[in-house]
Amino acid sequence: MTRAARMPPAARAILDGDRRALARVISQVENRDPKVAAISRALYPKTGGTPIIGITGPLGVGKSSLINLIVARLRELDRSVGVVAVDPSSPFSGGSVLGDRIRFERRADDAGVFFRSMASRGEAGGVAAATREVARLMDAAGFDVVLVETVGSGQVDIAIRDIASTSVVVLVPHLGDEVQTLKAGLFEIADVFCVNKADLPGADLARKDLSELVGLGAGRSGWTPLVVSTSTTQPSGVEALWTAVETHERFLDSSGQRGIEERRRLSAEIVELVRERVGRELSVRLDRDPDLRKVVDDVVSRKIDPREAAERLERGSAFRR
Amino acid sequence: MTRAARMPPAARAILDGDRRALARVISQVENRDPKVAAISRALYPKTGGTPIIGITGPLGVGKSSLINLIVARLRELDRSVGVVAVDPSSPFSGGSVLGDRIRFERRADDAGVFFRSMASRGEAGGVAAATREVARLMDAAGFDVVLVETVGSGQVDIAIRDIASTSVVVLVPHLGDEVQTLKAGLFEIADVFCVNKADLPGADLARKDLSELVGLGAGRSGWTPLVVSTSTTQPSGVEALWTAVETHERFLDSSGQRGIEERRRLSAEIVELVRERVGRELSVRLDRDPDLRKVVDDVVSRKIDPREAAERLERGSAFRR
Numbered sequence: 064m065t066r067a068a069r070m071p072p073a074a075r076a077i078l079d080g081d082r083r084a085l086a087r088v089i090s091q092v093e094n095r096d097p098k099v100a101a102i103s104r105a106l107y108p109k110t111g112g113t114p115i116i117g118i119t120g121p122l123g124v125g126k127s128s129l130i131n132l133i134v135a136r137l138r139e140l141d142r143s144v145g146v147v148a149v150d151p152s153s154p155f156s157g158g159s160v161l162g163d164r165i166r167f168e169r170r171a172d173d174a175g176v177f178f179r180s181m182a183s184r185g186e187a188g189g190v191a192a193a194t195r196e197v198a199r200l201m202d203a204a205g206f207d208v209v210l211v212e213t214v215g216s217g218q219v220d221i222a223i224r225d226i227a228s229t230s231v232v233v234l235v236p237h238l239g240d241e242v243q244t245l246k247a248g249l250f251e252i253a254d255v256f257c258v259n260k261a262d263l264p265g266a267d268l269a270r271k272d273l274s275e276l277v278g279l280g281a282g283r284s285g286w287t288p289l290v291v292s293t294s295t296t297q298p299s300g301v302e303a304l305w306t307a308v309e310t311h312e313r314f315l316d317s318s319g320q321r322g323i324e325e326r327r328r329l330s331a332e333i334v335e336l337v338r339e340r341v342g343r344e345l346s347v348r349l350d351r352d353p354d355l356r357k358v359v360d361d362v363v364s365r366k367i368d369p370r371e372a373a374e375r376l377e378r379g380s381a382f383r384r
Numbered sequence: 385m386t387r388a389a390r391m392p393p394a395a396r397a398i399l400d401g402d403r404r405a406l407a408r409v410i411s412q413v414e415n416r417d418p419k420v421a422a423i424s425r426a427l428y429p430k431t432g433g434t435p436i437i438g439i440t441g442p443l444g445v446g447k448s449s450l451i452n453l454i455v456a457r458l459r460e461l462d463r464s465v466g467v468v469a470v471d472p473s474s475p476f477s478g479g480s481v482l483g484d485r486i487r488f489e490r491r492a493d494d495a496g497v498f499f500r501s502m503a504s505r506g507e508a509g510g511v512a513a514a515t516r517e518v519a520r521l522m523d524a525a526g527f528d529v530v531l532v533e534t535v536g537s538g539q540v541d542i543a544i545r546d547i548a549s550t551s552v553v554v555l556v557p558h559l560g561d562e563v564q565t566l567k568a569g570l571f572e573i574a575d576v577f578c579v580n581k582a583d584l585p586g587a588d589l590a591r592k593d594l595s596e597l598v599g600l601g602a603g604r605s606g607w608t609p610l611v612v613s614t615s616t617t618q619p620s621g622v623e624a625l626w627t628a629v630e631t632h633e634r635f636l637d638s639s640g641q642r643g644i645e646e647r648r649r650l651s652a653e654i655v656e657l658v659r660e661r662v663g664r665e666l667s668v669r670l671d672r673d674p675d676l677r678k679v680v681d682d683v684v685s686r687k688i689d690p691r692e693a694a695e696r697l698e699r700g701s702a703f704r705r
Contacts, residue, residue, distance in 0.1 A: 100691055107689035326684055330670045330671070332690045333666075334667050337694045337697050338660075340695070340698050342655050345659075349654065349655065362650050363643070363646060365431070369428075370421055370657060371425065372654045373657035373661060377658050
């Protein structure tokens, strides 16, 4: 039986450009439907060729407006684009941070654009995995570019490095003033800095400060992050922003970093998947397997501490047989 | 060699009530100093007897003021108390959310109180593990009660269930009005609901709504969450709040749930530690071991997908030998 013969109909439909099928499978990813694994596996050989561009930054810096303008720019360039926005939910709000605020211009008539907002729930690792899965589905669906927006949730924002080939960090001028305190975190994420709301006072200074700071460090793997200014109210700078993104994408190819970075990202994904499987299996066995229950008993009775139990479980035959 | 003979001096000092030693080891936990493992292991047999009370809820509901009043109440009852407040940091702010705002009344003269604010950085799982470690150090240090405050970070807030024996969820009246949308999340966490700012309009209604909602569900494991109202500006309700906490602690003993819950928490901790060890070891081996590099090669070249790689690595002999 060939791979093609085994391809699930939903995967076939996505490859054929069926947007409803794409939307349905994305919903399945959100709902952690186990059927996704087979679809994803069938599509995987068709992925990897699409630039995945992360757009990240604090709440309120205008990421969504910026993305609307980037999409418009990409359409001018006749490139199709899939957008996934990760909308964190909180156990306190019980819903998404952004609610049902309409975040993206509807472009219902334009088959070259596909927007999807994803409510995220549960642990950060799960959210990052689901986001990567959706970006990969859009890659398989044949879009020329995939944009991934993450919304001000520390853990998920950091995870963008494990999903995107180019990461844009969006800031606003008053944050630029505090740039001295931004420290390592952002520099680990950003391939491009975008100072949005460039019409506000302080924007030039913010950009200058950032450029200086960026110049100080060697940048990771031979790349010095680019700094651009944009405004979404009096639209400006979006062409320059996109040029910066493309410059980084070309750098990935010319430097050989694309392969290195992709390998790093895939390795991290594999490690996370193994961690998950091990955790799931061990949780069940700690409850059911008498030998393993005994180890927990010893921790409960304070004979050994949890670290020692973990060492035994990992090293000992109990866990390996 | 007996256990006592092997006890690290820092562990000995903590058991002897040395508060500076306690503060130093907590700093080591924050800095992920590997020396903590031996100290923690030596102290573990001395832990488990202290109620760990989680105080959680959104930013701005007055948790810190409430904790100051709870501490005052505990001192009236002549009980010593350790407090750890988890202060989430963001890659965007580059520092803690609360900054150096003085959050707790200083009680420098009172040896029966120990406050510690912990800046948290990195992934949610790491923050939860560090918080548990600090609560356990305070337990070993002999405090009668340990309070753990988490500050409005979804993932860490949920983790409180894996740390505390009793969890208090603090809300304010206007959140109470939206209680219909709070849904399952909070009910999974709360043993006690506290409607703070009871002097604000709507407080009675919020409390009534919550009480009704709480009455609908069976509660987990036979416990129906208690609902109390407090005010920190015109201090009131704090005695009732503490009584509610003690009622839950007594329920844990009388129902046999304490042992069941402790076992669940320790099992979850062991699973997390194994996951971490497996992830760390695998990351290194994926890079260095030729057989494992081959698996990553196959993922990079799209021969197999990351899930299949993870299955092979977990099941195959390559990972088990």
